[in-house]
Amino acid sequence: MAEALQQVLAQATSEACVFVFSGEGAHGADTDISMLKLSPSWPAVQQALRDVGQDDPEAFLQENLGEHTAPNSPLVTVSLNILHADLWRHWGQEPSLVLGHSVGEIERDLLSVTLCGTSAKDYLSSDPSSIQLRPCHPWHHPEAPVPATLPTGAAARIPFISSVSATQLTELPKDHWQRWQRSPVRFADALCLARDLTKSKGSGGVRVLEMGAHPVLAAAIKATFSELRYACSMRRGERAASFLRQQRAGLGVGFRRQLQQVLQGFIFGGRQLCHTTSFAAQGIASQQLVMLAEALRPFFPGLAAHDLYRFSNIDGLLDWGADEMSESFSPPKTVKVQELHFEILACALRFPGAVDTPGAFWSMLLKDDQDAAFAAAPKEGPKAAFLQYKFDHRTALTAAGAAGVEGAEAAAMDPQHSFALHLAAEMWHDSAEAAEAAKAEPERVGVYLGAWQPVVSDTRASAYANLRRAGMLSASGRCHTFSALADGYVRGEGGALFLLGSAGSGHGPTASRAQLLGSAVNQNSTQKPLSSVDPLAQERVIRMACASASITTAGLTAVELHGTGTPLGDPVEVSALARLGCAATMTASKMHLGHLESAAGAVGLLKAVLLCENCCVPSFKIHGGLNPQVRAAMEGSCLKNPGDEVELPAGAFLGVSSFGFAGSNAHVVLAPTPTARACPKYEADAWEPPVPLRQYEQSIVETLAIVKSLEDGSSKAKVEILAAPLPRKRE
Incomplete structure (x- = not known):
């Protein structure tokens, strides 16, 4: 096996490498020149263009793409081809033979001369043919005018083929460019000569690289060479980075x-980078991935720090693009839903910032209030989003007493359990119709609890300190989701409870607030460190959830992101979403409430319900501007800029992502309930009166009775606890 591999490698390295330069007319208005700035010749070409009167070289190139008139268009063509050639050479591709078509001969000549020590700047600024050729008559015609002064040739280090004479040359004749002006192009003969020369040298194969803005010569090249490896630099309408890879x-x-x-x-x-060892094993932490990506970018087109999460080592990066064909994005289209999974019937919540009702949460989102949730944080001590008013020990005892738990048992009850009972009472109160339906058909009812997470307590202080030492918590005390100020997340406390009803069971329509159409969970790769994010797993879980909902990923209209506000976590999540081909609006909630950790998914789900009810994604301000890494992750996709207000169309599909610290990923897909059976929507600032004590006690007793019936098997009721709070260890 090893000997066979050595033979393959030996044959591959003995391949002849031929550079072929395309002529005028290849570039178009949709040509993406972003990658050309990685070429080693970019500074020299910029200076050369300035020397011939172009103060803003990049703008000059961009503005003249697709404008095929002299003198600017030939100059654009020459510049693009020079940049392409030096980019391939920077990646280790040294030509053994070069030839060009029409204007492509200029770059062919330049490449040969450059190898002898003449720079692109010197060549272009010496009034080259690309500047002097200002024809009033087509080139390659007997009556074409010839400028009095044209650059003369020089001896070349590598052989090249002239498409004027269809012969191999080692230097240009003095009258070469005069003949070039008035002679037809013999490109087919030049290609045949290149084929014969590579065969005569007994090379192990041929690699032909076409330099140009579009593979206009591909058919001729492939028809001439019977066996070859062909690649081109660019294709109009394609994203340059992914196409080049x-x-x-x-x-x-x-x-x-x-x-x-x-x-x-x-x-x-300070250490040599190992190609086969994982980045994590080499001690390269998340904070260093930005520097590593910057250093590797000249070798890997379009590489961003978040891309390194897709690969464990350099060897993986070397294969980047092997299975990545040109990406085309289709506009979202509505797909008929075949089967509904759940209806969201009612909910209850307690969030930071005195947000105790869905209406209050919607009001916070509409006002884009990013301060209220953090108002209770002490000036000294941990920065966090605390509940207002606190669900303290006294409140917990009151809730326990209302549930019939008294004395020592009430004192021993975990506050999180009391909190869950408190939310259960409010949830039943939220929808009397749903409560009656639950009594009549308990087998159709499920409960989803977003657990209450106390931010700091005597038993959690060590965990808080560990998170801070690990660099996960924000030093500024805010979650700067999508922002260039992103520096970690802020812990928050709170919880939410949802009443779910199964759909499609033949029991008639049920009034609901939103439809939960599909869901999926998965786990990060086992090769990822505990706290690392995995964009491949995130992408897969969204595809799985959409498949569960019987829609395509392109059908997602809006997505509530996990959005922790970490410098690389947000770009990684956006990069996964960008690969799905959806034109989704991105939004998040942690800049308003902080990170509620085990209840974070419940926050996103509730926000998605509100978006479904109001057919609108509220705007929000990104303080500090959009994170450049997020912008890079969005490049080439149809994703809409986060922060803009967007009206949702009828039949919209919304996604909600939530990711766990230990590598668990979850995604759900929602859609608005049809108007005919939709519950009255939660109105902003519609603060509901407190639940009367007697009704509160009765609701809790009913909840406990249902749970008790499950334990003793006395009822056929089926209550699905999809997530429950874990008891805290007591000192």
Whole structure:
């Protein structure tokens, strides 16, 4: 096996490499030149363009793409081809033969001369043919005018083929450009000569790289060479980074080995970077991934820090693009839902900022109040989003007493249990109709509890300190989701309880607040560290949830992101969403309430319910501006900028993501309830009166009775506890 691999590698490295430069007319208005700034020649080309009167070289290139008129268009073509050639050479592709078509001969000549020590700046600024050729007559015609002064040739280090004479040359004749102006292009003959030359040298194969803004010569090249590895630099209408990666990876083992040699000896953090060892094993933490991505970007087109989470080591990066074909995004389309899973019938909540009702939460979102939840945080001590008013020991005893728990038993009851009973009473009160339905058909009822998470207590102080030492908590005391100020998350306390009803059981329509159509959970790769994020797993869980809901990922209209506000966590999540092909509006809640940890998914679910009811995604301000890494993750996708207000169309599908600290990922898909059976929506600032004590006691007793009936088997009722609070260890 090892000998066979060595033979493959030996054959790959003996391949002849031919650079072919396309001529005028290849670039278009939809040409993406973003990757060309990674070329080593970019500074020199910029300066050369300034020397010929273009003060803003990048704007000049962008504005003239697709404008095929002299003198600007030939200059654009020459510049693009030079940048492409040096980019491929930077990746270890050294040509053994070069040729060009029409204007492509200028870059062919430049490449040969550059190898002898003449820079792109010197060549272009010496009034080259790309500037002097200002024809009033087509080129390659007997009557084409010839400028009095044109650059003369020089001896070249590598052989090249002239498409004027269809011969191999080692230097340009003095009258070459005059003949070029008035002679037809013999490109087919030049290609045949290139094929014959590579065969005569007994090379192990041929790699042909086409330099240009579009593969206009591909058909001619492939028809001439019977066996070859072909790649091109760019294709109009394609994202440059992903297209280049796919083309580069398609060159096979030989190119992979050459790139490894280019990266050999690469030093990062004072140590040589190992290609096969995982980043985590080399001690490269999340904070260092930004620096590593910056250092590796010239070798890996479009690489961002969040992309490194997709690969465990450099070897994985070398294959980046092998299975990534050009991505095209389709507009979202409504897909008929075949089966409904649950109806969301009622809810109850206690969130920071005195948000005790859905209406109060909606009011907070409409006002974009990012301060209220943090108002109770002490000036000294942990920065957190505390409940207002506190669910303290006295409140817990009151809730326990209302449930019939008294004395020592009430004192021993965990406050989280009392909190759950308190929410249960409010949940039943939220919808009398749903409560009556639950009594009549208990087998159709389920309960989803977003657990109450105390931020800081005597038993949790050590956990808080550990999170702070790990660099996960925000030093600024806020969750800056999507923001350039992102520096970690802020813990919050609270919880929510939802009453779910199964749908499609033939019992007739049920008034509900939203439809929960599909859901999925999965786990990060086992190779990922405990606190690491996994964009591949995040992408998979969204696809699974959409499949569960019988829709395509392109059908997602809006997505409530987990959005912790960490520098890399947000870009990673956005990058996973960007690969799904959806034109979704992105939103999040942690900038308003903090991170409620075990109850964070419940916050996102409640917000999605409110969005469904109001057919609107409220706007929010991103303090400090959009995180550049988030912007990079969105590049080329149809995702809409976060923070903008968006009206949701009829039949919209909404997604909610929630990710756990230990690598668990969850996603659900919701849709608005049809108007005919929708509950009256929660109105902003519609604060409901407190639940009367007698009704409160009765609701809790009924809840306990249902649970008790499950324990002793005296009822056929089926209550699904999808998530429950874990008892805290008592000192």
